[in-house]
Amino acid sequence: MRQSLGFTLLELLIAIVVLTILVAILTPNLIQARNRANDMASSSYLRNCITSLESLRDGLTGKLETIPATCNDYAFGNAHQVLPDAVISSKIEFDVACDSYLVTVTSKTGRVFKHDGHTFVADNS
Known part of the structure; x- marks a missing residue:
């Protein structure tokens, strides 16, 4: 009888095909999980x-005295937010007449998250 010292070409090809199928199945799930993590961040x-x-x-009047342009603006002082990798941009729009604001954050995935002082909205645009 002949003693085998290695794998045959057929065994190697089967292993490569199995690994390729596993990668093809897992890749979309991993990408989707990463996108969800970026949106959560x-x-x-x-x-x-x-x-x-x-x-x-202001503690007495309840009015916003200073309004930064972005969430990572140093006008926040110690409450300044560092822009994470999952966020492309942030913007704060302030309406002086109504003493209201709109905060918009754009995720790396393209989703836009907004808060108008009362309601949290996530857009797919």
Whole structure:
């Protein structure tokens, strides 16, 4: 009888095909999980930005004295937010007449998260 010292070409090809199939199955799931994680990080960043923004309200009047342009603006002082990798941009729009604001955060996945002071909205645009 002949003693085998290695794998045959057929065994190697079968192993490569099996591994290729596993990678093809797992890759979309891993990408989807990463996108969900990026969206969650963006949503969390928006909530932290809102908390920092609300901390700027005057204790007596309840009015916002200074309004930073972005969530990572140094006008927040110690409440300044560092822009995470999952976030492309953040923007704060302030309406002086109504004493209201709109905070917009754009995720790396393209989703846009907004908060108008009352409602949290996630867009797919």
